[in-house]
Amino acid sequence: MNSELDTLVGSAREAFAAAATPAQLEDAKARFIGKAGRITELMKGLGALAPEDKKLRGAAINQAKQAIEEALNARRKALADAELEAQLRAEALDVTLPGRRREPGGLHxxxxxxxxxxxxxxxxxxxxxxxxxxxxxxxxxxxxxxxxxxxxxxxxxxxxxxxxxxxxxxxxxxxxxxxxxxxxxxxxxxxxxxxxxxxxxxxxxxxxxxxxxxxxxxxxxxxxxxxxxxxxxxxxxxxxxxxxxxxxxxxxxxxxxxxxxxxxxxxxxxxxxxxxxxxxxxxxxxxxxxxxxxxxxxxxxxxxxxxxxxxxxxxxxxxxxxxxxxxxxxxxxxxxxxxxxxxxxxxx
Missing domain, CATH: 3.30.930.10 (Bira Bifunctional Protein; Domain 2)
Incomplete structure (x- = not known):
């Protein structure tokens, strides 16, 4: 990858790391690898290049895209793990507590x-x-x-x-x-x-x-x-x-x-x-x-x-x-x- 693509991947990683919720993460994804994202724009520009340059440039863009997707998946997993951990903490069961007795009923x-x-x-x-x-x-x-x-x-x-x-x-x-x-x-x-x-x-x-x-x-x-x-x-x-x-x-x-x-x-x-x-x-x-x-x-x-x-x-x-x-x-x-x-x- 060249310096431009390296910078793009770095920006994507920073944006993903800053996303605190899955919704924010999806918004960040759209800016980089969405239909109107930066990677999509770069792929559209390949048509103006010579065949030999197109091959090299395309391979570099794909490599950058893979790096961004890896960063995205890693952040998705981190957010999911954090959510699960918070849920487990909230639903923690203290097994040392006394049990709840089911009292016998009676007629009114x-x-x-x-x-x-x-x-x-x-x-x-x-x-x-x-x-x-x-x-x-x-x-x-x-x-x-x-x-x-x-x-x-x-x-x-x-x-x-x-x-x-x-x-x-x-x-x-x-x-x-x-x-x-x-x-x-x-x-x-x-x-x-x-x-x-x-x-x-x-x-x-x-x-x-x-x-x-x-x-x-x-x-x-x-x-x-x-x-x-x-x-x-x-x-x-x-x-x-x-x-x-x-x-x-x-x-x-x-x-x-x-x-x-x-x-x-x-x-x-x-x-x-x-x-x-x-x-x-x-x-x-x-x-x-x-x-x-x-x-x-x-x-x-x-x-x-x-x-x-x-x-x-x-x-x-x-x-x-x-x-x-x-x-x-x-x-x-x-x-x-x-x-x-x-x-x-x-x-x-």
Missing amino acids: PVSLTLERIEQIFASMGFDVADGPEIETDWHSFTSLNNPPNHPARSMQDTFYVDIDGEDGIPYNLRPHTSPMQVRYAQAHVKKHAGRAELPEIRVIAPGRTYRVDSDATHSPMFHQCEGLWLGENVSFKDLKVVFTDFCRTFFETDDLALRFRPSFFPFTEPSAEIDIQFQSGPLAGRWLEVAGSGQVHPAVVRNMGLDPERTIGFAFGMGPDRLTMLRYGVNDLRLFFEGDIRFLRQFR
């Missing part, structure tokens, strides 16, 4: 409560029914003696989906699990069609429900458990016995009093709110509302496909979230749904 406290409710009522002969969380207007309201524009709807018909049902009214996110009482009873009637006497209906319907409500004791999504017992001679006395036995079993204490306060629900008549009072402990002496109840309204019995002249009984609805708060001494419902492992770990 509300799930524990639902399981407990189902077990207690199963021991009393109740079935467990499960059904859709997206319901028709008829099942959510009208079948429960709660027709359109009824004032009792104001706090319940709150979440709808953008799909109309067969009645032209949009489907809703169920505000209670009462629709499952109607669905279960209708299926029960169909199953035993033709029989002279229809077996009694005993069922609970636990599940998620939805209403526009959110504070320390309410959530837009919450859990509810409805209960239904229908037969020919099911009375309010049976309701009191069943629910008293349930509460004392659930809270594992007989030191517990119940109070039934007159109330109003469209689907029961007469209706009552159920309060409990602990006789000892941190909640002693306070009446705490835990459920609504009543004798099933004749219109609802008729919508179930039954004869209200022959079939009577009671229904109740309670909040498993509220029962969970009372059982475990939790004062803010939102803690159950925030997903804080520190809180949930206590119930494993």
Whole structure:
């Protein structure tokens, strides 16, 4: 190579050495051996030389090009090695550190409560029914003696989906699990069609429900458990016995009093709110509302496909979230749904 080509190779090596990133290195490459680079320009000038000079000059340019390419590849490898080393340092693993334990999981406290409710009522002969969380207007309201524009709807018909049902009214996110009482009873009637006497209906319907409500004791999504017992001679006395036995079993204490306060629900008549009072402990002496109840309204019995002249009984609805708060001494419902492992770990 002559002095001009030696200088060109030296300049290329300096430019490559100064490139701190692969992108900068590619920019430097373009200046020397790219399509518009210095070597390409020199090769284009060979056409003006005599054949003998062209041969010598071409060999010298090719030698310079090889030297530049070697310098380029060497710098590429150096940058790649440096990047790998930095990555390894960043991902270094200290094998002397203690291992990460995979802790055993556990059921959510509300799930524990639902399981407990189902077990207690199963021991009393109740079935467990499960059904859709997206319901028709008829099942959510009208079948429960709660027709359109009824004032009792104001706090319940709150979440709808953008799909109309067969009645032209949009489907809703169920505000209670009462629709499952109607669905279960209708299926029960169909199953035993033709029989002279229809077996009694005993069922609970636990599940998620939805209403526009959110504070320390309410959530837009919450859990509810409805209960239904229908037969020919099911009375309010049976309701009191069943629910008293349930509460004392659930809270594992007989030191517990119940109070039934007159109330109003469209689907029961007469209706009552159920309060409990602990006789000892941190909640002693306070009446705490835990459920609504009543004798099933004749219109609802008729919508179930039954004869209200022959079939009577009671229904109740309670909040498993509220029962969970009372059982475990939790004062803010939102803690159950925030997903804080520190809180949930206590119930494993």
